[in-house]
Amino acid sequence: MTEEQRLFVADAQEIVERLQRDLEELRVARSEGRRRRELAAQVFRRIHTLKGSGASLVSKTSGGPYLGITTWRMGAFWEGRSVTH
Numbered sequence: 001m002t003e004e005q006r007l008f009v010a011d012a013q014e015i016v017e018r019l020q021r022d023l024e025e026l027r028v029a030r031s032e033g034r035r036r037r038e039l040a041a042q043v044f045r046r047i048h049t050l051k052g053s054g055a056s057l058v059s060k061t062s063g064g065p066y067l068g069i070t071t072w073r074m075g076a077f078w079e080g081r082s083v084t085h
Helices: 003-028 033-062 064-078
Strands: none
Touching: 003 033
């Protein structure tokens, strides 16, 4: 494993641990509107950070074309478009 991969794994583990805590807090804060919105936003930011870090690592280790295709497919997925046709 390269140093960059080790750093990614360490960062990812920390993010996942924080996500677990945030999700538990989110479950408990079910009736607290403002706190719930803040926690939900934090969860999405953590997921976005993890996704971005992973994409960066993939692009550095497998080349840009893979990342471009993956990004295109994910964009289509989130927009509800089919990428198979």
